[in-house]
Amino acid sequence: MASIFRTLADLWSLVVGLGITGKQFCKPGVTVHYPRAEVTPEAAASFRGPIELIGLDKDPAKPKCIACMLCVSACPSNCIAVTRAPTPKPTPEELKAMAEAEARGEKPKKPAPPKAPGTWTYDFSLCSLCGSCVEVCPVDSIGFSRDIYMVGTKREDFVFDQLARLARKAAARKAVPKAEAKAAPEAAPPPAPASSESGAPGTATPASEA
Amino acid sequence: MNATISFDSVLHVVLALVGVAVFVGLNGLLLVYAERKVAGFIQRRPGPYEVGPQGILQAVADALKLIGKQLVRPDRADPLLFWMAPVLAFFPVLLLFLPIPFSPLLTGWDVNLGLLLILAFAGFNVLALLLAGWGSNNKYGLLGAARAVAQSVAYEIPLLLAVLAIAFQEGTLSLTAIVGGQGGMPWQWNIVVQPLAFLIFFVSALGETNRAPFDLPEAESELTAGFHTEYSGMGFGMFFLAEYANMIVACSVCTVLFLGGWKGPFLDGAWWFLAKVYGLLLSMMWFRWTYPRVRFDQLLNLNWRWLLPLGVLNLLATAFVMKL
Numbered sequence: 347m348a349s350i351f352r353t354l355a356d357l358w359s360l361v362v363g364l365g366i367t368g369k370q371f372c373k374p375g376v377t378v379h380y381p382r383a384e385v386t387p388e389a390a391a392s393f394r395g396p397i398e399l400i401g402l403d404k405d406p407a408k409p410k411c412i413a414c415m416l417c418v419s420a421c422p423s424n425c426i427a428v429t430r431a432p433t434p435k436p437t438p439e440e441l442k443a444m445a446e447a448e449a450r451g452e453k454p455k456k457p458a459p460p461k462a463p464g465t466w467t468y469d470f471s472l473c474s475l476c477g478s479c480v481e482v483c484p485v486d487s488i489g490f491s492r493d494i495y496m497v498g499t500k501r502e503d504f505v506f507d508q509l510a511r512l513a514r515k516a517a518a519r520k521a522v523p524k525a526e527a528k529a530a531p532e533a534a535p536p537p538a539p540a541s542s543e544s545g546a547p548g549t550a551t552p553a554s555e556a
Numbered sequence: 557m558n559a560t561i562s563f564d565s566v567l568h569v570v571l572a573l574v575g576v577a578v579f580v581g582l583n584g585l586l587l588v589y590a591e592r593k594v595a596g597f598i599q600r601r602p603g604p605y606e607v608g609p610q611g612i613l614q615a616v617a618d619a620l621k622l623i624g625k626q627l628v629r630p631d632r633a634d635p636l637l638f639w640m641a642p643v644l645a646f647f648p649v650l651l652l653f654l655p656i657p658f659s660p661l662l663t664g665w666d667v668n669l670g671l672l673l674i675l676a677f678a679g680f681n682v683l684a685l686l687l688a689g690w691g692s693n694n695k696y697g698l699l700g701a702a703r704a705v706a707q708s709v710a711y712e713i714p715l716l717l718a719v720l721a722i723a724f725q726e727g728t729l730s731l732t733a734i735v736g737g738q739g740g741m742p743w744q745w746n747i748v749v750q751p752l753a754f755l756i757f758f759v760s761a762l763g764e765t766n767r768a769p770f771d772l773p774e775a776e777s778e779l780t781a782g783f784h785t786e787y788s789g790m791g792f793g794m795f796f797l798a799e800y801a802n803m804i805v806a807c808s809v810c811t812v813l814f815l816g817g818w819k820g821p822f823l824d825g826a827w828w829f830l831a832k833v834y835g836l837l838l839s840m841m842w843f844r845w846t847y848p849r850v851r852f853d854q855l856l857n858l859n860w861r862w863l864l865p866l867g868v869l870n871l872l873a874t875a876f877v878m879k880l
Contacts, residue, residue, distance in 0.1 A: 353862075360847070367598045367846040376600045 385494055395491035396470040397479060398515075399508045407516035409509065410487035412461040417479035417488060425472035426479060431464040433457060463509065470504040569654065572664030576653040583804055584797045585615040587837065594841040622796075625789030630693055633786065637691030642787065642794035645684035648677045649801040656808045657732045659818040659826040670731040671719060674809060675712075678764070681802060682708040685773060685783045688795070692786035700782025703852065704766065704773035710859045711763030711770075717867030718757035721750055721874040722813045731809075735817030740824060745816040752870045754814045756863050758836075761806035763859070765799065768844035772852055807836035 378389045399409040413430045436444065436457055444454040480488050498504055589604065589612060596603025604611030629638055655670030657663040667673060682705055689701020723729055725746070726737045738745050747754045763770040774782035784795045811817055811832040820828035850858070 363846045364842060367842065370600055371594070371597045371842075373600060375597065375602050377602050379602070379605070 387492075390492045390494050393490070393492045393494055394475045394477070395493040395496065396473060396475075396504075396506070397468060397488050398491040398506075399466060399512045400487050400489050401512055401516055406519065407513045409463065409466070409512055410485045411463050411466065411483075412485055412487075413463040414484060416482045416484065420478040420482040422476060422478065423472045423474055425469040427465070427467040427469075429464045431460045431462045433459040466508040468506045468508050470506065471501055569665050572654055573650055576650050576664060579653070580650060580797065580801045580804070584800045585619060587800045587803070588618065588796075589615040590838070591841050591844075594838070595845050598842075598845040619793070622789055622793040627789050627791060630786050633693040634691040637687045638786075639791070641684050641688035641691055642791045642798075644687065645681060645798040646794040646801070648680035648684075649798050649805065651677050652801075652805045653808075655731055656805070657735060657812065657817060658829050659824075660732070662826050663732060666730070666732055668728070668730040668733070671723065671729040671734075671809075674805065675716065675719065678802070678805070679708075679712070681798065684798070688787070689783040692783075694786050696779045696781070696785045697783050700773045700779045700785070703779075704783055706852075707763055707766070707770065707772060707855060710856055711760045711863075714756050714859060714863035714867040715760035715764060717864070717871050718750075718753040718760065719809075719813065721753040721867075721871050722746055724871070724874050724878055725749065731812045731817075735812055735819065738816045738819060740816065740819040740821055742816075742821075745814060747814040750814065750870070750874070752866060753874075754810070756867050756870065757810055757813065759858075760863060761810060762840065762843065763855070765802045765806050767803065767840055769847040769850050770855055771844075771849060772855060777849075803837060803840060804833065807833045807840070810836055 376389075378385050399411060402408050402410055411428075413428055415428060418426050418428050434457060440457060444456070447454045475490070477490070480490065592614070593603040593611075595601075602611075604614035607613040607617050629635060652674050654664035655667050655673050657666070685704040685708075686701045689697040689699075689704070722734065726734045728734060728737075734746075742748075762768075766773050772782075773779075774784065779785070784792055787795060808829075811829060815832045815836075816828075817832075818824055818826055818829040820831075
């Protein structure tokens, strides 16, 4: 008997479901009719483009990356290759200090390798955009770009040197405010998402940049 | 039933059948387009968009493609049964439109057993699905056909019980007379007196027409396409048209029995009938894009444990009240 009443009460969920779909029916569509309509930054906000490095807040040309290699091991398709930056050669003063320390019988203080990547290569042709690297990165140095216009004609076009890319992007971002101040707005490239959502990844002009 | 068969009456029926064929064909195009647009809007997509303004010619393009395709029969499928099934699915449906009163003047064949005629010939659809599944020599087809038979046989009973309740109440099986027994205002319709019968009828109609959430005979996820797996081109097109025609019949009968047929608050006529039918069709599409497909045991449980007892109780109550 109780189960009968419960079933009858559960019927209400059918009405709730109809209400949800009915509400969605009345709302405007979210599809962007791409070649006819321009993709707005809001529409591209959820786009998962090829991953890219995120720069430091102070120096956007340098990545936050600490070369911990977690992304390399997390990647299921082995599309990330990172090498540590080489240990800098000790200066003559440091060499002298080390020799003195050794003579005193202490352990010499060798210069530690910097916590930064030397090379950071990413092969987009292998990437499945699963986001494991984005999730695993302890310093949030990896993010999805929003390069919706990215095209290429050969495999090599999709192998990115992310450090160089980040530097280019930072330079472009630095140049944009000046250029905008000088030139009329129509001179800027049509997608021009750089002006909005400053600081978010992938906001530089993508096609020309990639 | 009127037994005198004159040339005039035959001509009338033939003309009505031609009219019905045109009506079904045009509505097939319209409903396919409407269904895809409804699906699109519910999922906040544009739906068909490219062929013609707002995609209105998409259904026409699809129909032309289906007509232009080669008819393919799988190796070792039974040629007779395989080709008979789509024909048998589509043509009896045209007959179902004959007794439906679109308006007092616009009735194909006003028989006093119209309801019985519709219920009897609606059974052909099950046979067609069975033949299609069996004849195509395909395990998915056969499973789909078996499901279709079990489902249709089960859902026919509560459907009949709901229809019987109205027939008891009105004391007739003539669709025109049933509409005549109702008034123009919404509170004079049978749905107010018999809400439970309406609910049972509509749910059973969804089951009978194999519409979601009861579209198990063609469950894509487990049976590829069920009974019409092996059909392409116009073979598939006939099943498709038959499905939509069956939906229109079910909604028309529902309109006649429960929603006052061609009667409205003002200006009685076929437009009221069509408006109600399209309203019901729209809600069928709304259901399809809202509810997930039920499991087969859920499907039969719903029928045998809920609709059937409720239908019997409703019928008994109706009989009791009518006797008083």
